[in-house]
Amino acid sequence: ADPVDPNQMIAAMEKAFGVTPGQRRNHTKGTCASGEFVGLKAGAQYSRSALFSGTTIPVVARFSLGGGNPHASDSDKGGRGMALEFKLGKELQHMTMLNVPVFGASVPGTFYDLLVALAPDEKTGKPDPEKMKLFRESHPDFHGMSSFIGSHNPPANYANAPYYSLHAFKFVDKTDKQTLVRWEFQPQDGMRPLTDAEMNKGETDFLENALIERTQAGPVKWDMFITLGQAGDSEVDASKPWPEDRLKVQVGTLALTSASNQTNGSCEPINFDPLVLADGIMATPDPVLRARSAAYAISFGKRLSGL
Numbered sequence: 001a002d003p004v005d006p007n008q009m010i011a012a013m014e015k016a017f018g019v020t021p022g023q024r025r026n027h028t029k030g031t032c033a034s035g036e037f038v039g040l041k042a043g044a045q046y047s048r049s050a051l052f053s054g055t056t057i058p059v060v061a062r063f064s065l066g067g068g069n070p071h072a073s074d075s076d077k078g079g080r081g082m083a084l085e086f087k088l089g090k091e092l093q094h095m096t097m098l099n100v101p102v103f104g105a106s107v108p109g110t111f112y113d114l115l116v117a118l119a120p121d122e123k124t125g126k127p128d129p130e131k132m133k134l135f136r137e138s139h140p141d142f143h144g145m146s147s148f149i150g151s152h153n154p155p156a157n158y159a160n161a162p163y164y165s166l167h168a169f170k171f172v173d174k175t176d177k178q179t180l181v182r183w184e185f186q187p188q189d190g191m192r193p194l195t196d197a198e199m200n201k202g203e204t205d206f207l208e209n210a211l212i213e214r215t216q217a218g219p220v221k222w223d224m225f226i227t228l229g230q231a232g233d234s235e236v237d238a239s240k241p242w243p244e245d246r247l248k249v250q251v252g253t254l255a256l257t258s259a260s261n262q263t264n265g266s267c268e269p270i271n272f273d274p275l276v277l278a279d280g281i282m283a284t285p286d287p288v289l290r291a292r293s294a295a296y297a298i299s300f301g302k303r304l305s306g307l
């Protein structure tokens with residue numbers, strides 16, 4: 001079904017993942033962090049956003065596990081999120097990213113169909129493997145993300161993962177010139193996936209403490225890069241990677257200096273809607289990017305009302 005009504009999307013999400021009253025409908029388990037971002041002149045060449053003015057910009061961050069289970073295991077394979085809110089004077093800029101380089105849906109309908117396939121069967125209380133098989137067979141746009149997640153162990157620390165915009169956006173410079181980009185944050189600490197032995201131990205809750213301890217030892221940093229799109233690179237489909245040889249330009253560095261449990265944390269009351277964009281960065285018509293906003297707003301409204 002496409003386009004998907006956002007209320008139907010959230011209803012399907014609630015059936016697939018369950019509901020934790022007062023909490024996010026997706027990426028429910030998470031950790032707050034804060035710090036700052038400093039942009040480089042190289043970024044200002046492509047975008048007039050205050051992000052790249054060179055001044056120090058306060059940032060509130062939230063790291064999370066994909067899915068709606070508040071007790072999901074940190075040892076399980078799956079997406080890890082990094083959401084950022086940059087405070088640019090009167091404006092806000094959001095970046096709501098995942099640690100996978102391709103998304104599992106070229107259109108919202110694929111994501112909706114996935115949620116429907118994941119809904120627990122009334123008899124078994126578990127997703128019906130047959131429905132999941134049919135979903136996979138009918139949605140080739142899901143395969144890139146699914147095989148990436150299947151073949152990569154999850155990170156030992158949120159600080160040891162890269163995070164990707166997935167969607168393309170448009171950077172707008174001082175002369176209104178637009179440049180198609182995707183962005184990513186690469187960890188200065190390097191990547192550190194759990195070993196198979198570590199995964200098999202099955203520890204459920206280590207990511208939050210590992211991040212808190214890491215920030216106590218000093219600022220934890222990621223370099224932000226943009227990849228420059230060329231004619232023919234998809235601007236509407238985050239399930240399609242761009243060719244490897246595209247130019248990457250470093251445009252800034254994020255430094256997080258503290259982290260905390262999300263309960264009453266700085267990130268808890270934020271709706272990390274990816275369409276909160278400051279002057280100098282524009283959304284593409286990517287239908288998944290466009291569909292996210294309304295779904296996040298419904299989830300946000302519900303959790304604020306204690307639902």
Ligand code: HEM
Pocket residue numbers: 009023024025026027030062063064080081082083096097098103108111164165166167238270271272288291292295296299300303
């Ligand atoms: C149609 C596709 C999608 C739907 C319907 C959807 C839905 C949602 C919802 C309802 C939330 C909880 C919002 C809240 O209560 O604050 C959420 C959180 C999140 N989503 Fe999505 N999402 C989609 C695609 C994506 C994509 C493509 C990405 C990555 C680029 C992504 C990354 C995240 C992250 C990182 C969070 C946690 C944000 C936070 O920490 O507050 N989602 N999503």
